[in-house]
Amino acid sequence: MSIPNSPHNPDEAAIFPKETTGRRNHRSGSGSEKPGNSSERNIVPILEAKDLCHRYPHLESNALDKINLKVFKGERVAVLGANGAGKSTLFKHLNGILRPLSGEVLVKGEKVTKKNVRVCRETIGIVFQDPDDQVLAPSVEEDIAFGPINMGLPRSEVEVRVKEALEMVGLTGFEERAPHHLSGGQKKLVAIAGILAMRPEVIVLDEPTAGLDPLSSARVLELIMKMNRELGITLLLSTHDVDVVPYFAERVFVLHHGRLEADGTPEEIFSDPELLRKAHLRLPRVAEVFEMLQQEGLDVNIQITAEKARDEILRVIGPGNQKAGMK
C-alpha cells in the first residue's frame, strides 16, 4: 500500500511557469488600481506589505523575499505554506516585532515605525501557535487582563473587557481556572480571548488548529468566523491544513521559501494542483477525487468543499441518471 497524495519531489516541480506567479503576485500588489472584490470595501488596506524582505543573521538566504500583499478591512485571508515557508516570520513583521531588512509594512496606510509601534500592536493582535508561550498567568482572568492592563486601561474597563472576551470565546465560568489544567483547545481559546480583550481590528492567528482534535478544531474555527461576522474583525490565519481553508478563507496567499507564490480565492488556488505541490502542500482530500476524475477524462470541475462536491457529482450524473442510481 502506498500513500497517495504525497506532495511531489520539489525538484521535479521546479520548472514552474514563472508568468503565472508573476501575474498572481501582481493582483495583490496593484489592488488599488484594479478594483477587485476586496478593494471595493475600502481603498486603504488595513494591512499592507511592500517589498518586504527579512533575513535572519545566521542564514544565507532571505527568510522573506519581496513580499507584496494587501489585506482589506473585514477580509478573511489564509496564508498557506509548509513549515518553514516564512509564515511566522511574516506575522512577526505585521506588528513590528521584527524589523524589515528592506521594504515596509503599512498599517492603515501608515508605515510601522518605532514611534507608532504600540498603536500598531493595539490594532493588530497576534495569536501564536503554542498557547503555552502566550498564556502564562496562573488564572484565566489574569491572563486575559494582561493586554488591557498593559494598554493602561482603568481597572473597571479591564474587567468589562475580560468578561466580554470570555463570553465571546464561550469560557464564562472559567475565570479562576488555572490555564495549566485546561485542554489544548481551551488553552487556545484563552489565548484568543487574551487578544480579543485588546479589541484589535485585525487578528492574526498562527496555525490555530495545529494539534487540536476535530471537535476542538471546529470550535476554534467557529469562533474565528464569529469574530469576523459579529465584531467585523479582519482575519489573517496561517495553516498548512489545506482541508480547512475552503471552509474559512475568502482569499488565500501561498507562501513558499519566503516568497508569495500566489494570491487568489480558494477556488482559484485549489484549481492549480501544481502550484500547491511546488509549495510542498497538497490538494484538499475532496479536490483530489475530482483531479482523479479529470484524469479519467470526466468533464468535472475541481471542487473543494463537501457540499459543492455533492452538487457537482449530482450534476455530472444528471437528473435523468440520478433516478437510475436511486435506491
Place this chain on the structure above:
Amino acid sequence: MSIPNSPHNPDEAAIFPKETTGRRNHRSGSGSEKPGNSSERNIVPILEAKDLCHRYPHLESNALDKINLKVFKGERVAVLGANGAGKSTLFKHLNGILRPLSGEVLVKGEKVTKKNVRVCRETIGIVFQDPDDQVLAPSVEEDIAFGPINMGLPRSEVEVRVKEALEMVGLTGFEERAPHHLSGGQKKLVAIAGILAMRPEVIVLDEPTAGLDPLSSARVLELIMKMNRELGITLLLSTHDVDVVPYFAERVFVLHHGRLEADGTPEEIFSDPELLRKAHLRLPRVAEVFEMLQQEGLDVNIQITAEKARDEILRVIGPGNQKAGMK
C-alpha cells in the same frame, strides 16, 4: 458560512446503541476462539490487554475502562480517538510505564511484570508525540545510540545500529546535527530512528503526524509503511486525523472516554458516522461527500480513499453515462 463536518454535541449522541459496542468489543476480546482475519497469522497475539483499567490519582473516573484488545504480529492498527480519549495512557501501559489499576497487559502471551519489564520495553518501542520529549541528546547520533547502549550492546554493534537506523529513516549524513537545528519532521524521524535502533518487534506511535505539514507527514507515513513491509514490525498508531487512517491502517480501534468503542476494518468503522461523532471524531473528508450523496437518496457506498471514491463515482455514473460526461 458555517463549518460543516463539526462533530455533533456529545450529549445528543449519548444514546448510542450499546449492543453494537458490545459486539464490536468482543471481536477483539474473543479473537482466539473465533478465527478472524488477524488471528490466522498467529495464535498468540504479540500484544494483548485484558480488562485493563487505569485511574490517575487526581481524577474521579477511570482513564482507561476495561480495555480488551489484541494485536497480532505484522498488523498495522490505528487507535482513533479525540484528545483525552486515553490513547496516550493506553500506550504507556503497553510496555509497563504505568501499572494497571486492574486487568493486565500481555506481551507475546506473557504478563508484563516488574521482572520482565525491561525485556518488554525492548520488544515494544514507543515513539512519543512530541519529539522533544524523546530526543534527549545534543546530537542525532548520540540520541539514536541511547537505546542500544542501555541494552548493554557492545560499541561496534551500537555503531552498526545507529548507521542502519539512520539509513532506514533517510537521515544518513545527519549524525552530527543538533536536534534544535532540525525541522519538526526531521526530529520526528530521529525519534523513530532512536526506537528502530533498539530493533523492537512492535512500534507504538503516538500521533506521528501531529503538527507536521503535508510533505513531512507523508514522509513519516511512508517510513511507517516501510518499517512494516521491510522489517515486519507490528505497528500501533494513535491519531485523531481520520483522513490519514484509510491510507495506513488494516484495523482500527476507536477509543472514547477511556473505553474501546469499536474495533474493525477502516471500511467498517467509517461506514458508521454516528459512532465517530459520538467519539468526537468525524468522517474522512471524502467519506463525507458520500454520506451527503446517500442523504440525497443516491445508491452509493461510503468510500474513504480517493481511489475508491473515484471508482465508486465512475460506477454510479455507469459506463454508458460516463461517455456523456466526457469532454
Place this chain on the structure above:
Amino acid sequence: MHIPDSFIPLDHAIIYWVLALPFIIMSVKWAKNELDEMKVPILAALAAGIFAIQAMNIPIGMGTSGHMVGAALVAIVFGSPWAGVLVLTLVLLVQGFAFADGGITTMGANILNMGVVSGFVGYYTYSILRRGLSANIAAFAGAWLGLFISAITCTIQLWLAGTFPLVSGLIAMGTFHLIIGFIGEGLITSVAITAIAKSRPDLLEDDLNTRTERAETEAMA
C-alpha cells in the same frame, strides 16, 4: 556575583574547589539514589529552564535591572538544598564555559556561593519559617536571605584574596544585594511559588515521601 578568573589567587581557588566538590558529588548522589532516578532528567531540564529564567530582566528601579539566581526556588520545590546545588552547578558550568560569565578557577567559589550557600540558607530559612508562616512569605524570606548571605560570602572571599577591602566591600555588596535580593530574588520567588502552587500543587507537597510513593505506583522502573 560571578567571581571572574584571577580575582582569587590560585591557592584560594583550589581550596574553594575542594570545598565545593563534595557538595557537587553529594548532589549527584542525591539525584540518583536518594529518591529515584526520575530526578536526573528533571534536574537536567530544569537547569536548562533556570538558565533561561536567569536571562529574564527584572526591573529593580532607576533604570537598572537584575536577574534571578533561583537556587532557593529549586531547593524549595524539590524539598532539598541538594537540588539547588546541582542545578546551579550545571548552570554555572555552562555560564562559565560558554559565556565566560564567572571564571573557571573561581567556579568552585561561585558554586559555593550561589549553589551551596544560597541553596542551603534559602531552603532552611524557608522550612523553618514555613512552620508558622504561609509558603509565599517563607519563600520570600528564604530566597532573600539566601542571596544576601551568599553576597556576603562572596565579599569575604574577595577580601581574603586581597582584592577587596572588608568593611567598604561589605557595605557596598551588602546594600546592593539587599535591594536586588528583595525584588529580584525574594519577591519573584514568592510569586513563582504561589503560581506553581496553583498549576502544580503536587510539586509543593510537604511530605516528599507521598510524592515518591506516587511515582513508584505509576512507574514500574
Place this chain on the structure above:
Amino acid sequence: MVTLTDIERESYKDSPVHRLDSRIKLIFALAIIVYAVSLPRIHEKNMVRLLAIEAYLMLLVLAAGLDLKYFLIRILAVLPFGLGIAIIQLFLRPSFVENYTPYPLDLPLGLSITYEGLAFGSTLLAKFLVCITAIVLLSSTTRLRDMVAAADRMGIPREFTLLLSMMVRYLFLFWAVLKRIKVAQETRLFNIWNSKVPRKWILKQIGHSISAIFVRSYEQGEKTYISMLCRGYGSGHEKAYYRAKIRTTDILFLLLSTASIAYIHFLV
C-alpha cells in the same frame, strides 16, 4: 548582547582550530587560565608575559576565522565588571603588600594612588583579559556538546555528564521558549519599564513567566524521563557515545602551545 545563538553560530564554523579535538582545546584553555592566574600578583614581567599570551590567543582567533566584531562584543560583555574592580585597586592598598610607594599625584577626596595598587590593578586586568580570551576562544570553536563529550572522556563520571548533555540539549529548547514568550508579551504591549502600570504588577507578571518556564522545564524532565524508560534507561549500562579520535595535528598543537607558553615564561 551576546546570545546563545551567536555563540553557537561561531562554534559551527569550520577551521583548523574548530577541527582540533575538543579534549585538546579544553586542556589548552584550562592550562592558559591556570598559568595566567598562577602568575604572581605583582611582578615586573607580568605584563609582557600576559600580553604575549594574549597575542598567541589572538593568532588562534584569526586562524579560527572568528568574526572579530563578535569577538570584541563578547569580551566587552564581560569586561566592565572586571575593569571596575581592577580600577578600584589603584586607590586601594592591597593587603598583601607591606610597603607602599605613593604615586606623585594629588587627588581630591583624600584619595591616593600607589605604585603597588597600579601594578596589581593592571595585572588583574591583564590576567582577566587573557582568561576571558581563552574561554571565548574555546566556546567559539568548540560546540557545547563536544565540551561535554570531552569532559566525559577525561573521566568525569557519566552520571554527571549525562546531566550536562541533557542540559545542553534542552538549553536551546528553552532559549527558544524564552524568545517566544518575550515576543508574545511584546505583542500584548508588555514592557518592564512601562510607567502606565504599577511596578508591583509588572514584577508579578515576571514572576508568572518565570514560574511558567519553571513548570514547563520540570514537566519536560518528567516527559523525557518516561521516554528514557522506554529506551531502557536505568539498566546500568550508561555510557556516552562519541566517535572522535585524537590525531597527530592535535598532539602537535598541544606541543606547540606548551612550547610557546614555556618560551614566553622563561625567555621573554
